[in-house]
Amino acid sequence: MAVHEEENRKMSYPLDPNSYRIFQKIGCGVSATVYKAVCLPMNSTVVAIKAIDLERSRANLDDVRREAKAMTLLSHPNILKAHCSFTVDHHLWVVMPFMSAGSLHSIISSCYPDGLSESSIAVVLKETLNALLYLHDQGHLHRDIKAGNILVDSDGSVKLADFGVSASIYEPNSSQTSSSLFSSSNLWFNELAGTPYWMAPEVIHSHVGYSFKADIWSFGITALELAHGRPPLSHLPPWKSLFMRITNSLRLSDFEKCKTSKNKKFSKSFKDMVSSCLSPDPSRRPTAEKLLKHPFFRNCRSGDFLVRSVLQGLPTVEQRYKESLLSQHDPQAVVDDGEDNEESGPIEKHRRISGWNFNERVLELDPVFPTQDKENERKGIRYDGENIFQANASIHAEENDQGKSNPSLSQIQSCFLDDSDADNDANDEQDKVEKEKLQMDLGIDRNNEDDLVTNSEEQEEYEVTSTCTTVDTPTVAAAPLVPVLKLIMDSLEDERQVLSNLIAGISGGHIEPKPEEDIHETIAQLSLQLEQERKRSSDLEAKLEFFRKTTTENTEDISQSIYGVQCSHTGPINISI
Amino acid sequence: MKSLFKSKPKTPAEIVRLTRELLIYIDSNSSSRESAANKTKREEKMLELSKCIRELKCILYGNSEAEPVAEACSQLTQEFFKENTLRLLIICLPKLSLEARKDATQVVANLQRQQVHSRLIASDYLEANKDLMDILISGYENPELALHYGAMLRECIRHQSIARYVLESDYMKKFFDYIQLPNFDIASDASVTFKELMTRHKSTVAEFLTKNYEWFFAEFNSKLLESPNYITRRQAVKLLGDMLLDRANSGVMMRYVSSKDNLRILMNLLRETSKNIQLEAFHVFKLFAANQNKPPDIVSILIANRSKLLRFLGGFTTDKEDEQFEADKSQVIKEIAALGPSI
Numbered sequence: 001m002a003v004h005e006e007e008n009r010k011m012s013y014p015l016d017p018n019s020y021r022i023f024q025k026i027g028c029g030v031s032a033t034v035y036k037a038v039c040l041p042m043n044s045t046v047v048a049i050k051a052i053d054l055e056r057s058r059a060n061l062d063d064v065r066r067e068a069k070a071m072t073l074l075s076h077p078n079i080l081k082a083h084c085s086f087t088v089d090h091h092l093w094v095v096m097p098f099m100s101a102g103s104l105h106s107i108i109s110s111c112y113p114d115g116l117s118e119s120s121i122a123v124v125l126k127e128t129l130n131a132l133l134y135l136h137d138q139g140h141l142h143r144d145i146k147a148g149n150i151l152v153d154s155d156g157s158v159k160l161a162d163f164g165v166s167a168s169i170y171e172p173n174s175s176q177t178s179s180s181l182f183s184s185s186n187l188w189f190n191e192l193a194g195t196p197y198w199m200a201p202e203v204i205h206s207h208v209g210y211s212f213k214a215d216i217w218s219f220g221i222t223a224l225e226l227a228h229g230r231p232p233l234s235h236l237p238p239w240k241s242l243f244m245r246i247t248n249s250l251r252l253s254d255f256e257k258c259k260t261s262k263n264k265k266f267s268k269s270f271k272d273m274v275s276s277c278l279s280p281d282p283s284r285r286p287t288a289e290k291l292l293k294h295p296f297f298r299n300c301r302s303g304d305f306l307v308r309s310v311l312q313g314l315p316t317v318e319q320r321y322k323e324s325l326l327s328q329h330d331p332q333a334v335v336d337d338g339e340d341n342e343e344s345g346p347i348e349k350h351r352r353i354s355g356w357n358f359n360e361r362v363l364e365l366d367p368v369f370p371t372q373d374k375e376n377e378r379k380g381i382r383y384d385g386e387n388i389f390q391a392n393a394s395i396h397a398e399e400n401d402q403g404k405s406n407p408s409l410s411q412i413q414s415c416f417l418d419d420s421d422a423d424n425d426a427n428d429e430q431d432k433v434e435k436e437k438l439q440m441d442l443g444i445d446r447n448n449e450d451d452l453v454t455n456s457e458e459q460e461e462y463e464v465t466s467t468c469t470t471v472d473t474p475t476v477a478a479a480p481l482v483p484v485l486k487l488i489m490d491s492l493e494d495e496r497q498v499l500s501n502l503i504a505g506i507s508g509g510h511i512e513p514k515p516e517e518d519i520h521e522t523i524a525q526l527s528l529q530l531e532q533e534r535k536r537s538s539d540l541e542a543k544l545e546f547f548r549k550t551t552t553e554n555t556e557d558i559s560q561s562i563y564g565v566q567c568s569h570t571g572p573i574n575i576s577i
Numbered sequence: 578m579k580s581l582f583k584s585k586p587k588t589p590a591e592i593v594r595l596t597r598e599l600l601i602y603i604d605s606n607s608s609s610r611e612s613a614a615n616k617t618k619r620e621e622k623m624l625e626l627s628k629c630i631r632e633l634k635c636i637l638y639g640n641s642e643a644e645p646v647a648e649a650c651s652q653l654t655q656e657f658f659k660e661n662t663l664r665l666l667i668i669c670l671p672k673l674s675l676e677a678r679k680d681a682t683q684v685v686a687n688l689q690r691q692q693v694h695s696r697l698i699a700s701d702y703l704e705a706n707k708d709l710m711d712i713l714i715s716g717y718e719n720p721e722l723a724l725h726y727g728a729m730l731r732e733c734i735r736h737q738s739i740a741r742y743v744l745e746s747d748y749m750k751k752f753f754d755y756i757q758l759p760n761f762d763i764a765s766d767a768s769v770t771f772k773e774l775m776t777r778h779k780s781t782v783a784e785f786l787t788k789n790y791e792w793f794f795a796e797f798n799s800k801l802l803e804s805p806n807y808i809t810r811r812q813a814v815k816l817l818g819d820m821l822l823d824r825a826n827s828g829v830m831m832r833y834v835s836s837k838d839n840l841r842i843l844m845n846l847l848r849e850t851s852k853n854i855q856l857e858a859f860h861v862f863k864l865f866a867a868n869q870n871k872p873p874d875i876v877s878i879l880i881a882n883r884s885k886l887l888r889f890l891g892g893f894t895t896d897k898e899d900e901q902f903e904a905d906k907s908q909v910i911k912e913i914a915a916l917g918p919s920i
Contacts, residue, residue, distance in 0.1 A: 015759040015760055016759070054807070054808065054811075055851050055852065055853060061765070061808070061811075061812070065765045065766075065769070068761055068762050068765070069724060069762055069766070072724060072762045073675070073679060073724060075675050075676075084760065084761075085760070085761040085762060086759050086760060086761050087761055087806060087807060087808045089807050090807040090808075090851060092761060092808075138679070
């Protein structure tokens with residue numbers, strides 16, 4: 001039996017560190033490091049070893065346990081399975097197959113900053129869908145689908161990796177006891193888990209929780225990431241991208257913008273496939289099973305095609321990692337054998353980073369808008385931090401700025417908010433009305449978005465500079481509390497906005513004198529309203545800041561216990577509300 | 578989930594009966610030395626069995642389209658425990674494919690919570706078939722089965738009488754070894770089960786600890802708290818804290834904190850480089866210091882190490898602010914400082 005053989009093979013990997021010879025580091029993060037190594041007793045088979053520092057991943061051991069268990073019990077050709085795992089002093093070594101071409105994020109960063117061809121994307125996505133179909137059938141949510149977690153081997157085979165934040169509907173976290181445990185209510189999760197740019201709106205903000213369809217959203221974002229070399233909204237700081245997601249508006253326009261600015265033409269079936277995944281209403285997104293039948297995946301090529309079209313001439317994972325270190329790219333740029341813990345890596349750096357470094361980063365971000373700075377394009381595209389910790393930092397910075405009422409920044413900020421949110425909400429509203437109209441709005445939106453982008457970039461610069469100043473103060477310790485409050489506040493605001501927008505839109509629609517002007521008026525009104533809300537929220541935040549300062553580090557502890565913030569090895573955040 | 582029986586839907590009870598027949602077939606037909614025809618037939622039956630188990634899982638858990646129906650669950654449960662289906666399933670588990678094993682584990686887990694006429698009939702069945710626990714526990718010795726049997730075992734010990742049986746069996750001693758197996762998946766699964774056994778049913782645990790104090794803590798100290806394995810020590814000292822701080826175990830706690838050997842072990846754990854272990858050790862150490870009836874040898878150890886302890890505690894902080902910890906710490910410092918004149 002095949003299963004039997006596999007088990008046997010698996011068991012023969014020795015459970016002691018002396019049987020492995022470590023070659024080099026191919027990725028690292030806050031609490032885990034990934035090495036390329038060979039297993040000596042097994043004819044020096046090449047393996048990847050993820051060494052998780054159990055002392056540093058101070059969240060409970062249960063997450064580590066759950067990840068190890070998932071990697072043992074899941075068995076599918078498109079899922080990276082662990083050979084074995086064992087402890088070496090206070091490290092857990094997870095021995096895995098070495099996927100020699102590394103992650104798609106690393107491949108794109110180093111060689112395809114403008115994204116892959118559609119036929120290559122189809123191969124990658126189809127294999128990923130096979131994995132998702134299996135996972136969902138097993139009652140598992142991956143919760144962190146992104147190019148950084150999709151690995152490729154030299155033969156073109158594709159595997160989904162990193163179950164650090166995955167969850168199973170059959171294994172509830174808390175010890176629930178009711179017999180109705182497995183009724184459908186159990187299919188819903190409420191934890192905030194994943195990586196901001198890839199997170200579905202309902203994961204960020206929902207009253208009812210989320211389920212398998214959240215993976216489908218992230219899958220759609222991943223499709224865009226593969227197509228453009230970066231996920232949508234990655235020019236914004238992560239928390240702002242979350243904010244945008246809740247308003248549901250920038251998404252399509254961002255997609256359109258990228259398409260036109262990159263002079264990349266995508267087929268109708270690709271666009272259709274992606275937009276079905278990115279439906280704001282989770283129930284309207286297709287299941288993995290249905291997606292596999294989508295015309296986009298018809299006539300899909302095989303792994304050999306990937307080898308010929310993508311992998312040829314690619315630097316090795318080791319080289320890419322070294323390069324990224326040399327050029328001071330953040331380690332996230334090279335995601336190795338599936339461990340995206342690297343993402344946590346940049347945080348530490350960030351906290352010590354100076355304003356100068358950040359200016360460099362702004363340049364790095366330029367390739368995102370190639371029409372402006374084609375010559376600035378570089379091999380390694382980087383997104384801004386992908387981690388909520390950075391989001392915290394930005395939020396902090398903003399708070400401080402608002403608190404001190406730094407005039408220039410607040411101006412920029414209000415510009416930004418006026419332009420984007422009001423407009424987008426207007427778009428949103430029309431989105432529901434007519435699709436034809438949307439196209440037109442997208443045109444408008446595109447213009448605005450360019451402003452928006454400049455603004456946000458400038459703003460980011462300020463933000464991080466001030467982050468540095470706040471870093472050493474105890475307020476940072478309270479960071480985990482802030483994004484949650486912030487999110488709640490923001491989303492409430494948004495809901496208000498959307499509602500009043502709708503009301504205004506409907507009443508305006510009845511009279512129908514000059515709809516365009518009406519909308520502009522509404523926008524102006526709304527911006528005013530938003531301004532006021534902003535002020536109010538900044539007051540609130542100032543208060544919060546005060547409380548936080550008085551309680552200093554204590555707050556972190558509270559937030560840790562209340563929100564269960566886990567700065568675990570998993571890198572992506574895992575906050576349960 | 579696609580139903581195998583869409584054309585001719587079977588009742589839950591019928592699926593259970595079919596499952597049972599297939600299990601009996603699989604159990605009695607070993608795979609070695611058989612004709613090709615036999616082998617094909619066996620594989621077909623195997624496939625059918627896997628589908629049946631998947632079907633049972635769907636009835637019990639529902640699927641994306643439908644929630645479970647109480648009546649169907651009840652029928653299934655009744656039929657399942659009417660005969661020896663559970664035993665057959667457990668015995669045949671090694672012959673199933675990985676996917677069928679996972680499904681079977683989830684089915685068994687769910688059945689433990691199903692009530693029929695407001696009775697947990699799984700409990701009645703297990704009480705009459707306690708030897709099944711022996712099979713499940715020894716699963717930890719087989720890496721291929723450990724996680725499946727382990728998960729089933731944890732569900733079975735939700736029943737108090739079954740937990741008592743396991744606590745009183747000789748298998749308890751084996752857990753000290755299972756927890757330290759080199760394979761992380763299995764060792765950590767065993768330690769979750771062990772923790773469950775030692776904390777879930779308070780009165781039973783208190784009774785067990787009182788009766789088995791000597792050997793249990795001798796093993797616990799030497800094998801777990803003084804284990805060379807970091808993760809074993811870390812989990813053990815946490816569990817020790819959980820057990821001793823439980824009100825139901827106050828008698829056991831008093832006994833534990835009156836022993837100078839125990840104090841020595843905990844003081845050594847305080848000296849570990851691991852912050853996590855230090856912290857958990859402190860939560861046990863504080864009990865020694867807070868004890869109002871400290872035996873003389875405890876007092877003398879504390880006095881002999883007074884300056885060291887006070888220096889250590891003075892600089893002992895958590896990464897994050899913890900009011901309870903600070904309060905405990907200052908009380909411990911006070912207790913130690915107030916001990917008689919130094920020797």
